[in-house]
Amino acid sequence: MLSLLDMANHFLGYFNVNTTLKGRIYTILGFFGDWYLLYIGIRFIQNQGYLRGALLILVFFALMYFTLVNFFFYFLKRRFVLDPSERIAALLGDERLKEQESRFNDHDRYDHFAPATGLYDEKQVIPAKVELNGTNHKNLAQIAAQLQAANLLPQDYEGHSDQEVLNQAKETNKPVFAIGEGTPLPYFDLRQQDGHFVVYAGMNQMTALPVGRVTRVGLSDIKQAHEQFKLFLATAVLQGGVAKSAGRSGVIERRLPYTVKVEVAFSEKNAASNATSQNSSAFSESQTFTEEPKRSFAKSAENVDSVNNSLSNKTPQNRRENR
Structure with missing residues (x-):
């Protein structure tokens, strides 16, 4: 045997x-x-x-x-x-178990990592289309290197083995990326430049770089949407990089360009004007409400003065009659 x-x-x-x-x-x-x-x-x-x-x-x-x-x-x-495989590996001090445990701990840290750009209502957030050029791809690669140096960019295929990655690649017929579905960027912003809406991203505001240009928001053109709504960049996720695809006898690893996936939050522009008009009308109503008591108080004061005058006029006549 x-x-x-x-x-x-x-x-x-x-x-x-x-x-x-x-x-x-x-x-x-x-x-x-x-x-x-x-x-x-x-x-x-x-x-x-x-x-x-x-x-x-x-x-x-x-x-x-x-x-x-x-x-x-x-x-x-x-x-x-x-x-008994895990117990035997633990007794023998298998390094793969320690690596797997640390990998899970890293994923917990990555899952709790989120940029401090605020929270938006899901009903007011829609995906946007971003166009990238060669400079944008280079900037994203530079940001990815900075994230990796700061241990904020996991590249372990979300803890999956080569066989699991191969099965996923065969089912979806798409490459499986080492960073998974993507990693949130620490800082991002939407800025208007030369009639375009440019996405800036980076480790912070001081080192932010242009990484793409928003062309569409949902099904609408970005310029048409900007005429009706106020637009805010809600999320920005780094995607791409090292990936594995299905080969003849296993997985094939290659490096693909980095991309960025964004979502835009919107609010109506006339909402603020309506709110201010409502506040002004409410303030004017409060003024009229306070003026009416003043008028009634003035009338009552005039009545009191007339009564006092009549009393003062009658007192000398009463004195003469008594005499």
């Missing part, structure tokens, strides 16, 4: 075969080899070689257990309930 596995290993070494296919082949060969061990163990017991036969049968059960574990891993793509 060992000779058969060694021959298969040498034979597969001549070809560029991925580890998953090798694992499946070894699992199938090991499955038939295990039954051969059981046959030899039974023959030993029949020939009164009880100790050797019992040991071979125990080895058969042990190897069949590992064959079952490999069957779940390579064919069903999930782990067996009693799979």
Whole structure:
């Protein structure tokens, strides 16, 4: 059995075969080899070689257990309930487990990373189309290098293995990028320059560079949308870079240009004027409301003065009559 596995290993070494296919082949060969061990163990017991036969049968059960574990891993793509691989790797100090654990921790940090540009209502945010030229691609590559130097640009294919990346590339027929769906940019802004709406992005406002020009907002032209609405840049995500695609016998890694994906928030321009007119009308109403009590108070004061005057005129006459 060992000779058969060694021959298969040498034979597969001549070809560029991925580890998953090798694992499946070894699992199938090991499955038939295990039954051969059981046959030899039974023959030993029949020939009164009880100790050797019992040991071979125990080895058969042990190897069949590992064959079952490999069957779940390579064919069903999930782990067996009693799979001891992680415990064995932890005891042996496998560096891949530490790398995987740190990778998950890095993804947690990246997921909580968000630019402090404010939050917008989802109903007022729509995607926008961005056109890029050669200078914009160079600026995005420079920003990507700065993000990578600051450990803010994960390039580990979101923790997926080559086989998982290959399966995803075959299903979507598109390249799978190392940064995944993209990484949010720390700083971004929408500026008007020479009649165009240019997207600026970078590590901060001081080092921001032009990375594209917005041409459409949703289904409308950017200039038509600007005439009716106030436009704000809501999100800006860096995409592209290193990617893997499906090849003949595995994945092929290549470098693609960086791009930027943006979303624009909008609000009506006459909303502010309506609000100010409403405030002014409310203020005028409050003034008229306060003026009416003043008028009534003035009238009451005049009545009091007339009464006092009449009383003052009557008092001398009353005095004369008393005399």
